[in-house]
Amino acid sequence: xxxxxxxxxxxxxxxxxxxxxxxxxxxxxxxxxxxxxxxxxxxxxxxxxxxxxxxxxxxxxxxxxxxxxxxxxxxxxxxxxxxxxxxxxxxxxxxxxxxxxxxxxxxxxxxxxxxxxxxxxxxxxxxxxxxxxxxxxxxxxxxxxxxxxxxxxxxxxxxxxxxxxxxxxxxxxxxxxxxxxxxxxxxxxxxxxxxxxxxxxxxxxxxxxxxxx
Amino acid sequence: xxxxxxxxxxxxxxxxxxxxxxxxxxxxxxxxxxxxxxxxxxxxxxxxxxxxxxxxxxxxxxxxxxxxxxxxxxxxxxxxxxxxxxxxxxxxxxxxxxxxxxxxxxxxxxxxxxxxxxxxxxxxxxxxxxxxxxxxxxxxxxxxxxxxxxxxxxxxxxxxxxxxxxxxxxxxxxxxxxxxxxxxxxxxxxxxxxxxxxxxxxxxxxxxxxxxxxxxxxxxxxxxxxxxxxxxxxxxxxxxxxxxxxxxxxxxxxxxxxxxxxxxxxx
Numbered sequence: 001x002x003x004x005x006x007x008x009x010x011x012x013x014x015x016x017x018x019x020x021x022x023x024x025x026x027x028x029x030x031x032x033x034x035x036x037x038x039x040x041x042x043x044x045x046x047x048x049x050x051x052x053x054x055x056x057x058x059x060x061x062x063x064x065x066x067x068x069x070x071x072x073x074x075x076x077x078x079x080x081x082x083x084x085x086x087x088x089x090x091x092x093x094x095x096x097x098x099x100x101x102x103x104x105x106x107x108x109x110x111x112x113x114x115x116x117x118x119x120x121x122x123x124x125x126x127x128x129x130x131x132x133x134x135x136x137x138x139x140x141x142x143x144x145x146x147x148x149x150x151x152x153x154x155x156x157x158x159x160x161x162x163x164x165x166x167x168x169x170x171x172x173x174x175x176x177x178x179x180x181x182x183x184x185x186x187x188x189x190x191x192x193x194x195x196x197x198x199x200x201x202x203x204x205x206x207x208x209x210x211x212x213x
Numbered sequence: 214x215x216x217x218x219x220x221x222x223x224x225x226x227x228x229x230x231x232x233x234x235x236x237x238x239x240x241x242x243x244x245x246x247x248x249x250x251x252x253x254x255x256x257x258x259x260x261x262x263x264x265x266x267x268x269x270x271x272x273x274x275x276x277x278x279x280x281x282x283x284x285x286x287x288x289x290x291x292x293x294x295x296x297x298x299x300x301x302x303x304x305x306x307x308x309x310x311x312x313x314x315x316x317x318x319x320x321x322x323x324x325x326x327x328x329x330x331x332x333x334x335x336x337x338x339x340x341x342x343x344x345x346x347x348x349x350x351x352x353x354x355x356x357x358x359x360x361x362x363x364x365x366x367x368x369x370x371x372x373x374x375x376x377x378x379x380x381x382x383x384x385x386x387x388x389x390x391x392x393x394x395x396x397x398x399x400x401x402x403x404x405x406x407x408x409x410x411x412x413x414x415x416x417x418x419x420x421x422x423x424x425x426x427x428x429x430x431x432x433x434x435x436x437x438x439x440x441x442x443x444x445x446x447x448x449x450x451x452x453x454x455x456x457x458x459x460x461x462x463x464x465x466x467x468x469x470x471x472x473x474x475x476x477x478x479x480x
Contacts, residue, residue, distance in 0.1 A: 003275045003325045004309040010318060011308035039358045043321050046357035054423060055353035063315050096279055096311045122245070123315065 006040045015093035024049035066124035073184040074153040088135045128157040148175040162202035169202040217449045219474045230463035241453045244287045251293040263296040271306040272333045273320045284340040300346040300379045317350045322359030322366040334374040348379035351426040364402035377409030387424045408447035414455040429458035431469045437476040
C-alpha cells in the first residue's frame with residue numbers, strides 16, 4: 001500500500017539523519033525507488049529541510065531528556081552523557097520491538113515511571129539498556145570517565161528495568177557499585193575507589209549483592 | 214446543556230493531594246502509569262470521574278502490528294476504571310515497518326489516511342467498548358497536497374468513525390501562530406459540535422521562530438479566552454488541564470483548573 005510506504009518514509013526522514021541529508025540534497029532522487037504516488041512525493045518534498053531538522057531535533061531532545069532520568073548518578077560523573085546519546089541516536093533510532101519484553105507485552109509509550117508498572121519496561125529504560133549495549137557501555141569505559149562509570153550506568157538501568165518488568169538480571173563488576181551509587185546519591189563523587197569485585201542480582205524488589213573472592 | 218467536568222491529568226507526584234483536596238474532580242489517566250495497578254485505579258474511579266488518554270495506539274499507522282496487543286493490555290484497566298472517554302491522537306507514533314518515533318508524527322490529510330484511521334478507531338472502540346475521542350496535535354509542519362484541510366479531516370473522521378473530538382485548544386493556538394491565521398479563524402471550521410473533551414496547557418516555547426507545546430506552564434489568556442467561543446457550539450464532557458514539566462504546587466494546579474472553569478462559565 002502506498003500509505004504504508006509514505007508513513008515509513010516520514011518516520012525514516014524524522015529518525016535517520018543520514019537519510020534526511022540525502023533527501024534534502026536530492027528529494028526526487030531519494031524518493032525515486034520508493035512506491036509512492038506523485039501526490040505523496042510532492043507532499044514529502046513540500047516540507048523544507050529546516051522543518052525536518054527541527055522536528056528530528058525535537059524528537060531527539062525528548063528522548064534524551066527521558067534517558068538522562070534513567071541515569072541520574074552516572075550523569076554526575078559523565079555530564080556529556082546526554083550529548084553522547086543524542087549523537088548516537090541520530091542514526092540509530094529504536095525499533096518498536098526494542099521495547100517489547102516477554103510474551104504478553106507490547107510497546108509502551110508514555111513517561112518514565114518511577115514506580116513498579118509490572119511486566120513491561122518503560123520506553124526510556126528499554127532505551128537505556130539498548131544504548132548501553134550498543135554504544136553507551138563502550139563510551140563510558142573510555143579513559144575520560146571514572147573507571148566504574150560504565151558499571152554504574154548498567155547498575156542504574158538494570159535496577160530500574162528489573163523493578164519494572166520483574167525479570168531477574170545480574171551484573172558482575174570490579175567495584176562495589178551499590179556502595180558507589182549510594183555515595184554519589186549523597187553528593188560524593190568517588191575518584192579512585194578500591195577494586196572490590198562484586199556480583200549484583202536485580203529483581204522487582206531491588207538488588208542483592210555480594211563481594212566475590 | 215450539561216456542564217463539563219473540570220480536572221487535570223493524574224500524576225503520581227500529586228496522588229496524596231488529589232486524594233485529600235480534589236474529591237470528585239475528573240482525572241485523566243495515562244494507562245501506562247497504571248499497568249498492574251487495577252485495584253488502585255478502581256479505587257480512584259470510585260472517587261473521581263475518569264477519562265483515559267493514550268499516546269501509544271498510533272491510530273494513523275497502516276498495517277500496524279502492535280496496536281491490538283496494546284489494546285488487550287489496556288482493556289483490563291478500562292474495565293477497572295470505567296472511564297467515560299478514551300482518547301488518542303490523530304498521529305503516527307511508529308511506522309508500519311516498526312520504527313518508534315517516541316512522539317507524535319504528522320499525517321497527510323488524504324482519503325486513504327482517513328479510511329485507515331476510521332478502521333483503526335473502529336477496532337479500538339470494539340475492543341474497549343467506551344466512547345472514543347481523537348485529538349488534534351501541535352503540528353511540526355504541514356504537508357501540501359492533502360485531499361482536505363485539518364478541520365475538514367476531523368469533521369469527516371469524527372462523523373464517519375462515530376467518535377468525538379478532543380480539541381487541544383493550546384495546540385490549535387500554536388498551529389495558528391505557526392502556520393498563519395488567527396485561532397478563531399482556525400477554530401471556526403472545526404467540528405465543534407463533535408467536541409467531547411478539551412485539553413488546555415501552557416508554557417509554550419518559541420525557538421527558531423517556531424512555537425512548541427511544552428506543557429510546562431499555566432494556560433495563557435489567549436487560550437482561555439477561546440473557551441467562551443467554543444462553548445457556543447460545543448458541549449464537552451471533560452475539560453482537562455495538562456501539565457508535564459516544571460511541576461508547580463498542587464494549589465497552583467487547582468488554580469489553573471479553577472481559571473479554566475471560570476473562563477468557561479464567564480458571561
